[in-house]
Amino acid sequence: QVQLVQSGAEVKKPGASVKVSCKASGYTFASYGISWVRQAPGQGLEWMGWISANNGNTHYAQNFQDRVTLTTDTSTSTAYIDLRSLRSDDTAVYYCVRKPMAKVPDYWGQGTLVTVSS
Amino acid sequence: DIQMTQSPSSLSASVGDRVTITCRSSQVISNYLAWYQQKPGKVPQLLIYAASTLQSGVPSRFSGSGSGTDFTLTISSLQPEDVATYYCQKYDNAPLTFGGGTKVEI
Numbered sequence: 001q002v003q004l005v006q007s008g009a010e011v012k013k014p015g016a017s018v019k020v021s022c023k024a025s026g027y028t029f030a031s032y033g034i035s036w037v038r039q040a041p042g043q044g045l046e047w048m049g050w051i052s053a054n055n056g057n058t059h060y061a062q063n064f065q066d067r068v069t070l071t072t073d074t075s076t077s078t079a080y081i082d083l084r085s086l087r088s089d090d091t092a093v094y095y096c097v098r099k100p101m102a103k104v105p106d107y108w109g110q111g112t113l114v115t116v117s118s
Numbered sequence: 119d120i121q122m123t124q125s126p127s128s129l130s131a132s133v134g135d136r137v138t139i140t141c142r143s144s145q146v147i148s149n150y151l152a153w154y155q156q157k158p159g160k161v162p163q164l165l166i167y168a169a170s171t172l173q174s175g176v177p178s179r180f181s182g183s184g185s186g187t188d189f190t191l192t193i194s195s196l197q198p199e200d201v202a203t204y205y206c207q208k209y210d211n212a213p214l215t216f217g218g219g220t221k222v223e224i
Contacts, residue, residue, distance in 0.1 A: 059212030
């Protein structure tokens with residue numbers, strides 16, 4: 001069965017960087033993309049970006065273009081999100097989501113809480 | 119970028135009521151519209167895709183309609199387990215914007 005398993009919770013100081021991983025199983029990793037979505041405490045869902053696991057093409061939300069890098073490692077079927085220059089308002093649960101081309105995002109990871117605090 | 123506007127932002131209804139949530143896109147997105155349900159502390163779950171196709175395992179009291187710019191999620195008979203926040207999302211192409219969410223209470 002399709003599974004996306006994310007890395008554990010992180011606590012970071014303002015100005016630091018964080019890298020969250022998302023290990024996929026149960027499907028051909030390179031045949032799909034991965035979207036990243038975050039949710040601040042008590043807030044809605046915010047789409048951050050998408051990467052093709054096939055060729056590494058990316059699309060970033062305008063709000064994150066200068067601070068986020070999405071990568072994949074097809075040898076381990078793992079996607080990564082790297083968020084730099086962390087601020088307190090980056091405190092959120094970060095989700096990876098499988099995204100087929102031209103189809104609906106379907107499977108979600110369990111989420112990773114990133115807390116930014118001095 | 120295309121904006122997704124959901125209304126209402128919250129609602130309270132009784133068990134058995136018919137509940138309707140609206141999602142409007144600022145440009146035409148054909149039928150590339152999904153609805154998700156998120157219960158408190160849980161991961162969002164896909165309810166409906168292609169505006170009106172029920173995801174496998176989702177109760178038939180949920181339905182979706184619309185195309186172009188105006189979409190609707192309907193719960194035909196609200197149940198206690200439907201207490202959640204509901205989000206629409208466009209998925210035609212990037213950015214895959216979400217609506218602001220609708221919190222449904224009983």
